[in-house]
Each structure stands twice: as C-alpha cells, then as structure tokens.
Amino acid sequence: MGESSIEVRKLDHIRICLEKDVEFKQKTTWFEFVELIHVAAPELNYVDVDTSTEFLGRKFSAPILIEGMTGGAKGTETINRNLAMAALELNIPMELGSQRAAVEKPELAESFKIVRDVAPDIFLIANIGGVQLVEGGVKLAEEVVRMIDANALAIHLNPLHEIVQPHGTTSFKGVLDAIKKVVESLPVPVIVKEVGCGISGELSRRLEEIGVAVVDVGGAGGTNWVLIERIRALERGFLENAAIGKTFLEWGIPTAAATIEACTSTKIPIISSGGIRSGLDVAKAIAIGASMAGMARPLLHHAVVGSERVIMALKQIILELKTAMFLMGCRDIESLKKAEVVITGRLLEWVKQRGIRHPKIRL
Numbered sequence: 001m002g003e004s005s006i007e008v009r010k011l012d013h014i015r016i017c018l019e020k021d022v023e024f025k026q027k028t029t030w031f032e033f034v035e036l037i038h039v040a041a042p043e044l045n046y047v048d049v050d051t052s053t054e055f056l057g058r059k060f061s062a063p064i065l066i067e068g069m070t071g072g073a074k075g076t077e078t079i080n081r082n083l084a085m086a087a088l089e090l091n092i093p094m095e096l097g098s099q100r101a102a103v104e105k106p107e108l109a110e111s112f113k114i115v116r117d118v119a120p121d122i123f124l125i126a127n128i129g130g131v132q133l134v135e136g137g138v139k140l141a142e143e144v145v146r147m148i149d150a151n152a153l154a155i156h157l158n159p160l161h162e163i164v165q166p167h168g169t170t171s172f173k174g175v176l177d178a179i180k181k182v183v184e185s186l187p188v189p190v191i192v193k194e195v196g197c198g199i200s201g202e203l204s205r206r207l208e209e210i211g212v213a214v215v216d217v218g219g220a221g222g223t224n225w226v227l228i229e230r231i232r233a234l235e236r237g238f239l240e241n242a243a244i245g246k247t248f249l250e251w252g253i254p255t256a257a258a259t260i261e262a263c264t265s266t267k268i269p270i271i272s273s274g275g276i277r278s279g280l281d282v283a284k285a286i287a288i289g290a291s292m293a294g295m296a297r298p299l300l301h302h303a304v305v306g307s308e309r310v311i312m313a314l315k316q317i318i319l320e321l322k323t324a325m326f327l328m329g330c331r332d333i334e335s336l337k338k339a340e341v342v343i344t345g346r347l348l349e350w351v352k353q354r355g356i357r358h359p360k361i362r363l
C-alpha cells in the first residue's frame with residue numbers, strides 16, 4: 001500500500017507544507033512575551049555589528065541553522081541542493097531530513113549525498129528518528145553519519161507525530177538508552193531535537209546526563225506536524241488518527257518556554273526552533289539563552305524555487321538580527337547573550353509556576 005511507503009510520505013509532507021497553512025493556529029511560540037530593551041543611543045556603527053558566532057567548534061556567519069526537512073524521495077535532491085548552496089554561500093550549518101528511507105533503499109541516498117557534491121565542507125548534520133534507533137542502534141547511527149560524512153547527528157523525538165501518523169512507529173521504550181549508546185560510540189556530537197512539541201527542562205537535563213552535546217527544543221508555535229499528519233490521515237481515510245490529531249492540535253511547549261527551560265536546566269548549547277520566522281525571533285532566542293536558532297518550513301517555499309531565493313530569505317533574516325542587535329546596543333553575539341530582557345504574560349506565568357531560575361528574569 002502506498003501509505004506505508006516512506007517515499008510517498010516524504011512527498012506528501014512537502015506537498016502539504018507547500019500548499020496548506022500548517023502553522024499552529026491558537027498556540028504561538030510565545031516570543032511575543034519576550035521584550036528586548038531598546039537603546040536610543042547605541043554608540044555603534046550599524047556596519048560594525050557582527051552576527052558571527054561559534055557553535056560545535058566551527059565559526060558561522062550567524063547563529064542560524066537550516067533545520068532538517070527532506071531527502072529520500074524523488075525530487076527532494078533539488079531542495080537539498082538549493083538549501084546546501086545557501087548554507088555554503090552564507091556559512092551557516094544545515095541539517096538533513098530523516099535518512100531512514102535511504103538506509104532501507106540505498107538508491108535513495110543520492111538525494112542526501114547531493115549536498116556533499118555542491119557543498120563538500122559545510123557543517124552538515126545527519127538525521128534519524130530516536131524511535132528508529134531503538135531497533136537500529138549504533139549501526140544505524142553510524143550508517144547515516146557515514147552516508148553524508150556528517151559533522152554531527154540529529155536524533156528527532158516525535159511521539160505525538162508518530163501517534164497521529166497513519167502506520168506511525170509508537171514504541172519509544174528504550175529510546176534514551178539507545179541514544180546513550182549512540183552518544184558513547186559515535187565520533188561526532190549528537191543533537192537531540194523535537195519537531196514542534198518542545199523539550200522540557202527535565203528531559204534536557206536527562207539528555208545532558210547521557211552525553212548529548214546539544215538540545216534543539218523544537219517547540220510549539222511554528223510548523224504543526226499534528227496538523228500535517230491529520231491532513232494526511234483524512235486524505236487516506238484513517239479517521240481514528242485524524243480524530244486524535246484534532247484533539248491534540250495545539251499540544252506542546254511553546255518555543256520560547258522550551259528554550260528557557262532547556263537553557264536553565266543544562267550547561268550544553270541549546271538550539272531554539274519551532275516557529276522562528278524573523279531575525280527578531282532569532283535575537284530573542286539568543287537573548288533568552290539559546291546558542292542558535294533553527295528554521296525549516298519558511299525556507300522550503302524558497303528551496304523549491306532556487307538557491308538564490310533561499311539565500312535572499314536568509315540574508316533578510318540576518319539583516320533583521322543585525323538590526324535588533326544594533327537597537328539593543330550589542331556589537332556581537334556575546335553581548336546579545338548578555339543583554340537584558342523582560343518576560344511578560346503567559347511566559348512569565350510559566351516561568352513562575354515551573355520554578356525556573358533564569359539569571360535575567362527577576363521574579
């Protein structure tokens with residue numbers, strides 16, 4: 001049956017992401033509850049504002065990551081090539097979509113490997129599901145890293161997505177142990193990410209304890225994977241899956257809250273992602289403690305057109321980040337990390353009830 005094929009699913013994801021509005025409808029990222037402090041006399045020349053940063057031992061032009069999206073189906077190599085050309089041109093890191101399909105069908109590996117043809121030296125992050133590692137273990141992790149000569153491995157955790165997805169894999173038992181074993185034997189750093197429901201402070205701490213190098217919070221408020229799978233479930237007549245999807249449409253920890261949770265619970269670098277839509281969002285993410293901010297779906301629309309479009313979109317984001325930094329009087333990312341913020345509304349309520357102690361938030 002078509003719906004059990006990973007390839008068909010990957011193409012469905014791209015089609016639905018391009019054609020439908022699949023953002024969260026009620027829940028937001030809560031970045032609107034993070035206020036940055038305007039400095040009317042910045043004592044800076046705008047042209048001197050420097051957005052470059054260091055992450056996992058490499059220097060990048062901005063604290064921005066192209067989040068994993070695709071590969072493993074016909075046509076996806078063009079998307080990956082265009083994203084890779086942008087990553088190369090702008091000197092930012094890039095993550096691939098899940099490589100599971102290419103492990104099962106090696107002829108699909110080309111849609112991932114193409115990245116190394118056009119951008120042999122970019123910082124490239126391999127991708128596999130945590131749930132797949134429970135069965136595939138270290139061997140699977142090594143295989144996806146080797147496939148693209150990756151600089152790091154991202155392991156995605158997506159329990160709600162798997163529940164709503166027709167024929168999803170729902171056995172997460174042993175997933176942390178599987179991640180621990182991968183961390184212990186892989187030569188590259190391991191990033192653990194969610195894809196839109198967020199990672200809590202408690203889980204971030206646990207992940208740090210088992211040796212994970214980076215947590216990517218993948219919070220709620222951006223691309224809604226429950227909605228995407230609900231649309232697929234309805235299209236294919238999986239009514240139970242679709243109904244669960246409807247109930248849990250707005251489930252998840254908003255990205256700003258997840259970022260604060262992860263940053264205050266660990267000492268490892270945190271990537272803030274899920275609904276990052278502007279350079280101002282990036283500035284807010286860094287100011288509340290993230291080391292990088294990741295973006296996915298907005299870049300997909302450009303990547304299907306061409307690499308120039310991706311580059312233009314990302315340059316705009318970087319200019320907005322630079323503008324925010326200028327207006328805050330921050331010459332570089334280090335001073336943005338130290339800049340004061342004010343947290344309001346529901347985010348403040350969350351911080352209080354969760355007993356979070358953030359050096360910049362005075363309760």
Ligand SMILES: Cc1cc2nc3c(=O)[nH]c(=O)nc-3n(C[C@H](O)[C@H](O)[C@H](O)COP(=O)(O)O)c2cc1C
Nearest residue numbers: 067068069097098156195222223274275295296297
């Ligand atoms: C078309 C598409 C496919 C995706 N596929 C994957 C994937 O295979 N593996 C993964 O870890 N994340 C995947 N993601 C999730 C993103 O990496 C990201 O976590 C999520 O979309 C939230 O970011 P956004 O709001 O900027 O889109 C995908 C996202 C999109 C838009």
